[in-house]
Amino acid sequence: MEPDCVSINLDKRVKGHGGYRCELNNxxxxxxxxxxxxxxxxxxxxxxxACVDNxxxxxxxxxxxxxxxxxxxxxxxxxxxxxxxxDVNECPKELHNCSADAVCNNIKGSYNCTCKPGYxxxxxxxxxxxxxxxxxxxxxxxxxxxxxKGSYNCSCAPGFHGDGNICRSASTCNEVxxxxxxxxxxxxxxxxxxxxxSVFCHMEDxxxxxxGWTPVMKIDGNKQTFRFxxxxxxxxxxxxxxxxxxxxxxxxxxxxxxxxxxxSKICLGMKVNEQINFIVIQERANSLYSLIADGxxxxxxxxxxxxxxxxxxEASLQLNCNKEGFNAVGGSKARIGIIANQENDCNSCDSRxxxxxxxxxxxxxxxxxxxxxxxxxxxxxxxxxxxx
Numbered sequence: 545m546e547p548d549c550v551s552i553n554l555d556k557r558v559k560g561h562g563g564y565r566c567e568l569n570n571x572x573x574x575x576x577x578x579x580x581x582x583x584x585x586x587x588x589x590x591x592x593x594a595c596v597d598n599x600x601x602x603x604x605x606x607x608x609x610x611x612x613x614x615x616x617x618x619x620x621x622x623x624x625x626x627x628x629x630x631d632v633n634e635c636p637k638e639l640h641n642c643s644a645d646a647v648c649n650n651i652k653g654s655y656n657c658t659c660k661p662g663y664x665x666x667x668x669x670x671x672x673x674x675x676x677x678x679x680x681x682x683x684x685x686x687x688x689x690x691x692x693k694g695s696y697n698c699s700c701a702p703g704f705h706g707d708g709n710i711c712r713s714a715s716t717c718n719e720v721x722x723x724x725x726x727x728x729x730x731x732x733x734x735x736x737x738x739x740x741x742s743v744f745c746h747m748e749d750x751x752x753x754x755x756g757w758t759p760v761m762k763i764d765g766n767k768q769t770f771r772f773x774x775x776x777x778x779x780x781x782x783x784x785x786x787x788x789x790x791x792x793x794x795x796x797x798x799x800x801x802x803x804x805x806x807x808s809k810i811c812l813g814m815k816v817n818e819q820i821n822f823i824v825i826q827e828r829a830n831s832l833y834s835l836i837a838d839g840x841x842x843x844x845x846x847x848x849x850x851x852x853x854x855x856x857x858e859a860s861l862q863l864n865c866n867k868e869g870f871n872a873v874g875g876s877k878a879r880i881g882i883i884a885n886q887e888n889d890c891n892s893c894d895s896r897x898x899x900x901x902x903x904x905x906x907x908x909x910x911x912x913x914x915x916x917x918x919x920x921x922x923x924x925x926x927x928x929x930x931x932x
């Protein structure tokens with residue numbers, strides 16, 4: 545007999561094939577008295593059922609018998625327990641068919657699926673939303689939106705630095721360093737007004753101290769490009785911008801940083817026989833242009849021995865005068881450097897170490913004539929000027 549059969553209607557008349565008609569019922573007359581009908585030839589018999597009052601919750605089906613209680617409950621999907629009283633949480637048991645890009649939410653007797661932020665769909669199927677194409681991103685106006693699975697990220701445009709949500713234009717390598725945008729030396733795009741320019745930023749301590757150092761000029765002492773009376777010292781014209789995109793090599797350059805970049809320190813370097821020596825001038829100014837272009841002398845106080853370290857052991861200067869700074873003139877000339885004389889007179893100097901020096905053929909390095917302290921010299925150097 546079927547598990548749900550709790551009563552029968554039996555037709556007592558024998559059929560032609562010798563059988564009887566028997567109707568199986570899943571309820572008894574109890575609680576269904578109004579549905580009972582009197583029919584001749586039929587016999588009704590009901591078992592005692594414990595399911596009359598249906599002890600099963602949440603639309604569970606009661607089956608009489610089977611247990612010591614006299615019944616059992618067959619639960620509908622989503623419920624469990626002796627009386628189907630407990631909800632099945634399909635989510636942690638992974639009994640759901642939500643998308644991998646959706647969140648399963650348990651509800652009574654079932655669950656629903658909701659696509660995660662960054663996705664759209666019915667929860668069973670979720671597709672990535674391209675926030676960049678849809679323009680629903682929150683990047684800075686100076687950033688580029690990059691779509692990712694389920695989200696997006698923002699990266700500052702060339703010449704700007706930040707987290708992508710906030711992008712600031714940086715005009716010095718030290719700004720980039722302080723913003724922690726980069727701590728390694730390399731090519732960085734700086735912004736000068738509306739003009740982005742890529743330069744090689746020096747971030748490590750190469751001899752002038754920590755922090756970001758912005759290149760300004762590179763001068764080849766063998767060439768006349770930056771001789772003392774060159775117009776390049778007094779104008780705002782750049783020279784060979786690609787030379788600013790490389791490190792301490794032999795390419796000459798003059799960058800917009802010459803007239804755009806304020807600083808509190810100047811790093812000076814000279815390469816002689818592949819050895820580079822550096823010194824630092826503590827000097828605050830709006831730009832290197834502001835210190836040099838007007839031709840006015842502005843003194844420094846490094847001392848002759850410090851200037852000589854740029855050249856190394858071969859450096860030579862006369863002993864007197866020792867006029868140092870910007871636009872040092874007195875017989876010898878130097879846009880940045882020191883001039884000296886064998887006499888106690890600064891009007892007829894015959895030796896100099898510096899950048900933009902006025903010599904016979906030397907524009908950067910060391911020239912010394914007439915009784916210098918280490919012999920006469922004509923040392924041409926590759927010079928580097930950086931600021932911070």
